[in-house]
Amino acid sequence: MSENPGVWEIRVGVHATERQAREVVERIQRLLCQDPDHAGPCAVPWSTSLTESDDYPELHEQYEIERASRD
Template sequence: MPENPSVWEVRLGMYATPQQAEEIKERIARLLCSDPDHAPPCPIPWSVSLLHGAGPGDDDPYPELVEQAEAEKHLRP
């Protein structure tokens, strides 16, 4: 019995500058569609977007990333 397609969401949390985040977004887009100039639609519809993490005082969905980044700052020579 074939499964019915549905929408799936893959989340990726990263501690990065806006420029680094945009670069990663573009790399992911190229993984999903290696030929951006093809005639639409893509065989598997997809989208990608960037969402800025929480600000001071907000609930942070990835507190472990900030903690890891801070710890690694202290390990660098």
Template sequence: MSDRTDMSSTAEQIWEIRFGVYCGPEQARELVDRIQLLLCPDPLHASPCPIPWSSAHWSLDDEEAAEQYPEILEQVRIEHGPRSRPHAE
């Protein structure tokens, strides 16, 4: 038995497409705007969007970033060195 989903099915299904990007806020906003236009070509339509989508961002120190994108955090550490974390007192 295969773990792969049968993509020949014509029934609609929920698909999650995720990717992580390490960039600054302006680059992220531009990227989100471009992705929005790919998913929803009419950004001025009445709500709700017929193609629901979302985006999120985390700082490098957030636990969720470490859980979701450990490879990106490792690459950042390799390229930029370790970041100092706030010390708990």
């Protein structure tokens, strides 16, 4: 493995409402930077984004299975 830093993308798929998804993003942001009011940039630069995606069909399927089991 290379010891040189680079940009890595970590994708997380969630089956949620937009409000719930935004709450997840906020929690992740707090994990990455526990003190958002600190001076200067974070020691490890990071960013987050929220986009609607159909890239996770298994999440839709799992949601339907879970929902059917509760009915």
